[in-house]
Amino acid sequence: MNRKAVGTTITQHILKQQRENPEATGAFTTLLTELIVAAKVISREVNKAGLVDILGSTGEINVQDEQVQKLDVFANRVIIERMQHIGQLCCMGSEEVADLIEIPSQYPKGNYILLFDPLDGSSNIDVNVSIGTIFGIYKRPNEGNQSEVLLDEVLQPGIKQVAAGYFIYGSSTIMVYTTGNGTGVHGFTLYPSVGEFLLSHENIRIPEKGKIYSVNEGNYQYWDEKTRALVDYFKVKDKATGRPYTSRYVGSLVADFHRNLLKGGIFMYPAD
DSSP, rough: BOOOOTTTTHHHHHHHHTTTTTOOHHHHHHHHHHHHHHHHHHHHHTTGGTTTTTSEEEEEEEETTTTEEHHHHHHHHHHHHTTTTTSOOOEEEEESSSSEEEEESSOOSSSEEEEEEEEGGGGGGGGTEEEEEEEEEEEEESOOOOOOOOHHHHHEEEEOOEEEEEEESSSSSSEEEEEOOOOOEEEEETTTTTEEEEEBBBBOOOOOOOOOEEOOGGGGGGSSSHHHHHHHHHOOOOOTBBBSSSSSSOOOOOHHHHHHHHHHEOOOOOOO
C-alpha cells in the first residue's frame, strides 16, 4: 500500500482518470462528485448524531425486514435528493426502498444506474460502531433509451459495474472505490478542516495471507454442511497454517470488510 501520494484530492484523482480515458465525457465525473458531496453531508450528521434527535428507530421495517433507523431515512433522502437532479442517472435503487427510484420528469436523464445502501450497519448506530454507505454504478444496457427503466436492466452481474465502493464513517471518514479495468482500488480520508477527501491509501491490495474471518456465528445451525466445515477449520490449531484464525465480526459489513481488506482475511455472509 503506497502512501507517497498523500495530498492528492479525490477530485484531482477522478479528473486524472478521466483524462486517461479518451472516451470520457465528464458525465461519470459529475455523478461521482455529487455522490461524494452526499457522503460528506451524511458524515456530518453521523458525527453529531448523539447530540441531536437523529438516533433510534423510526418504528418501521424496511424491505430487508430490518428496523429502520432515523439515520437510515436521513441518509437515503440525502442521496436521492442530491443525485436525482444531476442529469446523469436513469434510475436508482436503494436498500431502503422496495421499488426502483425513478428520476422525476422535471430533471434530465442520463445513462447511469446508481445502486446503494445508504447506511450499512445501522443497527450499530446507537453504540457508535463504524457504519457506512455502499454503492455500485452501472450503465444502462440500451444507452439513450428514454423509456421507463426495467428491472432486468438494473439487475446486471457485478462484472458490469463501472465503479463500486463505500464510505466508512468511523474515527475518520474514508472513501474506498475502484473503476476497474486495472485502475486499482484507492482510499481517501476526509480532512474535516478543509472538507476534502485526500488520497491516503493508494493501490490497496488485500494481503495474500490473513488471519481474520468475519461471520455471524450465531447463525451456525442454519448453514449448509460445507460452510460449517470451513468455519470449523478456521478454529482448529495448526502451526503450519497459523491457525486458529481470529474471529472479528461487528455486524457492519463496511467495517468488517474494510478491516479485512487492509489486514487480510475473509468476510462471509452465508445463506441461512
